[in-house]
Amino acid sequence: MEFAVFAERADEIESTSADLDIVSLVRDLFRVSAEDLDTVARFVQGRVVPAHESTTLDIGPSLCYEAIARAAGHNVSADDVESRVAAVGDVGDVAAEYDFGGQQGLGAFGDGGGSADLTVGEVESELRDLAAAAGSGSQDRKLDLLFGLFNRCEPAEARYLARIVLSEMRIGVGEGTVRDAITEAFDVPLRAVERALQVTNDYGLVATVARDDGESGLDDLRLEVGRPVQAMLAQAGTVTDAVDSWESVAVETKYDGARVQVHYDGDAVSLYSRNMEDVTDPLPEIVAFVEESLAVPAILDGEVVAVDDAGDPLPFQEVLRRFRRKHDVAKTKEEVEVQLWAFDCLHADGEDLLDTPLEDRHDRLTEILDSGVSALAVTDDADEVAEVEAEALDAGHEGIMLKDPDSTYSPGRRGKEWLKRKPDVETLDCVVTGAEWGEGRRAEFLGTFELSVGAGPDSFETIGKVATGITDEQLADLTDLLEPHVLAEDGKDVTIDPAVVFEVGYEEIQTSPTYSSGYALRFPRYLDVRDDKDPESADTLERVERLADGE
Amino acid sequence: MFNAIVSADTLRATLDSVSVLVDECKIHLTDEGIEIRAVDPANVGMVDLRLDAAAFESYETDGGIIGVNLSRLEEFAGMADAGQLIQLELDEETRKLHVQIDGLEGTLALIDPDSIRQEPDLPDLDLPATVVLEGKDIDRAVTAADMVSDHIALGVETDDEVFYVDAEGDTDDVHFELGRDDLIDLVAGDAHSLFSLDYLKDMNKAIPKDAEIEMELGEEFPVKMHFDIAEGDGTVTYMLAPRIQSD
Numbered sequence: 001m002e003f004a005v006f007a008e009r010a011d012e013i014e015s016t017s018a019d020l021d022i023v024s025l026v027r028d029l030f031r032v033s034a035e036d037l038d039t040v041a042r043f044v045q046g047r048v049v050p051a052h053e054s055t056t057l058d059i060g061p062s063l064c065y066e067a068i069a070r071a072a073g074h075n076v077s078a079d080d081v082e083s084r085v086a087a088v089g090d091v092g093d094v095a096a097e098y099d100f101g102g103q104q105g106l107g108a109f110g111d112g113g114g115s116a117d118l119t120v121g122e123v124e125s126e127l128r129d130l131a132a133a134a135g136s137g138s139q140d141r142k143l144d145l146l147f148g149l150f151n152r153c154e155p156a157e158a159r160y161l162a163r164i165v166l167s168e169m170r171i172g173v174g175e176g177t178v179r180d181a182i183t184e185a186f187d188v189p190l191r192a193v194e195r196a197l198q199v200t201n202d203y204g205l206v207a208t209v210a211r212d213d214g215e216s217g218l219d220d221l222r223l224e225v226g227r228p229v230q231a232m233l234a235q236a237g238t239v240t241d242a243v244d245s246w247e248s249v250a251v252e253t254k255y256d257g258a259r260v261q262v263h264y265d266g267d268a269v270s271l272y273s274r275n276m277e278d279v280t281d282p283l284p285e286i287v288a289f290v291e292e293s294l295a296v297p298a299i300l301d302g303e304v305v306a307v308d309d310a311g312d313p314l315p316f317q318e319v320l321r322r323f324r325r326k327h328d329v330a331k332t333k334e335e336v337e338v339q340l341w342a343f344d345c346l347h348a349d350g351e352d353l354l355d356t357p358l359e360d361r362h363d364r365l366t367e368i369l370d371s372g373v374s375a376l377a378v379t380d381d382a383d384e385v386a387e388v389e390a391e392a393l394d395a396g397h398e399g400i401m402l403k404d405p406d407s408t409y410s411p412g413r414r415g416k417e418w419l420k421r422k423p424d425v426e427t428l429d430c431v432v433t434g435a436e437w438g439e440g441r442r443a444e445f446l447g448t449f450e451l452s453v454g455a456g457p458d459s460f461e462t463i464g465k466v467a468t469g470i471t472d473e474q475l476a477d478l479t480d481l482l483e484p485h486v487l488a489e490d491g492k493d494v495t496i497d498p499a500v501v502f503e504v505g506y507e508e509i510q511t512s513p514t515y516s517s518g519y520a521l522r523f524p525r526y527l528d529v530r531d532d533k534d535p536e537s538a539d540t541l542e543r544v545e546r547l548a549d550g551e
Numbered sequence: 552m553f554n555a556i557v558s559a560d561t562l563r564a565t566l567d568s569v570s571v572l573v574d575e576c577k578i579h580l581t582d583e584g585i586e587i588r589a590v591d592p593a594n595v596g597m598v599d600l601r602l603d604a605a606a607f608e609s610y611e612t613d614g615g616i617i618g619v620n621l622s623r624l625e626e627f628a629g630m631a632d633a634g635q636l637i638q639l640e641l642d643e644e645t646r647k648l649h650v651q652i653d654g655l656e657g658t659l660a661l662i663d664p665d666s667i668r669q670e671p672d673l674p675d676l677d678l679p680a681t682v683v684l685e686g687k688d689i690d691r692a693v694t695a696a697d698m699v700s701d702h703i704a705l706g707v708e709t710d711d712e713v714f715y716v717d718a719e720g721d722t723d724d725v726h727f728e729l730g731r732d733d734l735i736d737l738v739a740g741d742a743h744s745l746f747s748l749d750y751l752k753d754m755n756k757a758i759p760k761d762a763e764i765e766m767e768l769g770e771e772f773p774v775k776m777h778f779d780i781a782e783g784d785g786t787v788t789y790m791l792a793p794r795i796q797s798d
Contacts, residue, residue, distance in 0.1 A: 070701075070747070070749060073702075073794065074701070074702055074719075075701055075702070075720055077701075102794045102795050103593070103595055103794050103795075104595075104792045104793055104794065104795060105594040105595060106590065106595065106671060106773060106792045107594055107671075108792065109674045109772065109792065129592070129668075133574070135574075135620075135622065137570075137574055137622055138574070141574050141592065144591055144592045144593055145592040145593070147593055148591075148592050148594065148595070151593060151595075
């Protein structure tokens with residue numbers, strides 16, 4: 001396909017506003033794209049390479065302006081182009097203002113005759129050459145290549161070349177448009193196209209397969225080790241949501257790290273970030289770990305966490321330092337230690353597991369990975385969820401993820417199957433009126449604190465117990481703080497004189513016969529001691545009633 | 552098989568004259584010496600280079616083509632002092648070039664020649680005017696033009712037997728001319744062509760200031776510039792396509 005034809009179609013699409021009309025135009029374009037279909041399917045989205053390739057053009061606006069200036073001819077500078085873009089607002093429109101082609105090619109003087117019209121295939125291959133340029137002098141080489149392309153452009157072509165190069169296509173074509181256009185163009189089911197896109201992450205490939213091999217061809221597309229797919233994402237949600245929606249809940253630690261997709265072909269390991277950027281080189285110890293611990297070729301989903309010398313997790317920013325580090329990896333490696341926690345398995349030993357239930361995928365993960373598997377607890381008991389959360393927080397992690405144990409893995413989807421436990425909706429300042437001595441290594445500490453709210457002068461009514469959100473260190477401090485106020489002990493149960501106020505987070509307030517206030521906090525979590533408050537200024541039953549009514 | 556010893560100066564002059572246009576090139580190894588032909592990505596500027604076996608201290612090959620990253624090889628060559636000798640030896644097994652400079656040894660990974668841009672056919676041009684001048688005069692013309700413009704016109708006035716250079720900027724302009732007496736030689740013929748200074752500046756960097764440059768010109772035709780390197784045991788030809796003169 002000639003690039004001029006592509007530009008003409010793109011222009012038509014750009015001047016159309018109704019979504020359905022745009023889909024029809026893209027469909028028609030796909031039908032006439034012939035051998036350039038895969039490239040066209042990307043160009044309409046302003047992409048040169050498939051999303052799963054780590055290749056980037058790495059062309060900033062200034063390089064593009066420079067190339068336009070050079071092609072534009074006599075005494076046009078990059079500054080001139082830049083100020084036109086500032087005035088006009090779109091690099092494509094500015095590129096289309098100039099009269100390119102002033103520079104002749106040597107080909108025009110040889111025996112081969114004049115240079116032929118630019119084709120979509122040529123633009124693609126030149127831009128790929130450009131992306132491949134690296135090292136010293138590569139900016140000059142990119143400039144030369146880009147100048148060469150602009151020099152061969154008619155104004156309409158220049159408009160879209162400039163936009164493709166800067167990934168600002170702006171013709172109203174999104175991923176959904178391309179998906180629908182493929183479906184319509186080649187008469188294949190939308191579901192098959194969606195699935196094929198999920199496993200390949202390659203619009204060009206899916207369009208070509210849909211055309212050449214139809215629905216069965218699409219169904220045959222599989223995950224491929226070394227070709228990253230989009231990560232499945234989570235919504236914010238509550239334990240209540242999870243318990244109410246599913247028969248049981250799969251609970252796992254939510255790590256404060258960076259998402260990685262691990263690809264192992266039995267020989268080499270590749271690591272990809274959530275944006276499908278190749279992060280293999282910055283993380284050599286994860287590569288070594290996977291080589292050593294993973295038994296078969298596989299694709300895993302996981303989180304890379306930075307840890308301190310004691311093995312405790314460090315904030316997310318520390319991992320980012322490693323991700324961004326291109327040079328001196330060895331030096332940063334010494335500064336920031338990272339480890340992998342794998343929590344899902346998309347592919348194992350030749351078998352795609354996307355349609356396999358989560359619990360079974362996790363079993364498979366445990367079979368093939370020696371260590372570094374994030375534990376998955378499946379339960380229908382909300383208290384057990386709270387326990388897992390307490391452990392996760394205690395170990396210094398961010399919190400918990402709640403997942404439907406029967407759910408499949410849907411790349412790129414932010415569905416209701418995965419929930420990250422939403423931070424507490426509200427907080428209450430409650431008076432501590434009781435506690436229990438702990439067990440095991442916590443035997444010397446008070447834990448499981450009884451919470452109460454004010455119900456009149458010197459009168460308190462219980463509303464719940466809090467045991468989660470407290471580290472060992474904090475337990476020791478709280479025990480020191482509360483022990484002087486102990487009124488009575490009965491076995492492990494302790495009665496405490498109202499004196500200390502806790503700030504407590506919770507998901508919701510329910511009516512409950514269990515506590516004397518008639519209400520209970522669901523999933524209460526210890527946040528802090530309110531040193532500045534005495535029991536009289538803590539929250540009251542009246543407020544609790546108002547909050548409960550409000551919900 | 553390729554095993555050669557060459558002076559650092561000669562190797563650097565060779566590499567520099569190609570690297571002003573491209574980053575990677577194919578080097579053809581023949582009994583007579585090495586040959587390089589390359590065109591820039593926009594197909595506007597071309598270099599055609601030959602370095603005879605006589606330019607080397609020793610030279611052995613049974614032929615072949617190697618692909619080279621020029622800036623990497625230039626860095627290696629840069630490690631040698633001006634008069635030092637550099638030994639280049641191809642390791643057929645690893646497809647690496649073994650480089651030795653006195654006690655310094657290194658290996659340079661080669662590039663698959665098939666991945667390098669196709670070499671152009673050399674257009675066969677019969678240009679009416681030939682000007683022979685010193686490299687420093689080209690430098691002067693290019694530097695002057697660069698003060699005011701990004702384009703440069705090169706031409707010959709047949710009647711006056713004058714070679715001239717014109718550069719027009721938005722506000723300022725430059726005119727520079729050399730008569731028969733200022734030139735080493737002149738075959739007069741009507742010629743006038745406009746060129747991009749970007750390319751000519753790059754080529755100028757590799758043109759020795761004290762060398763004799765034979766420049767061939769035509770009416771809106773490419774310019775060809777020939778000069779010798781390695782004391783006559785090598786030649787370089789540049790060819791640059793013109794810009795269309797809009798006015």
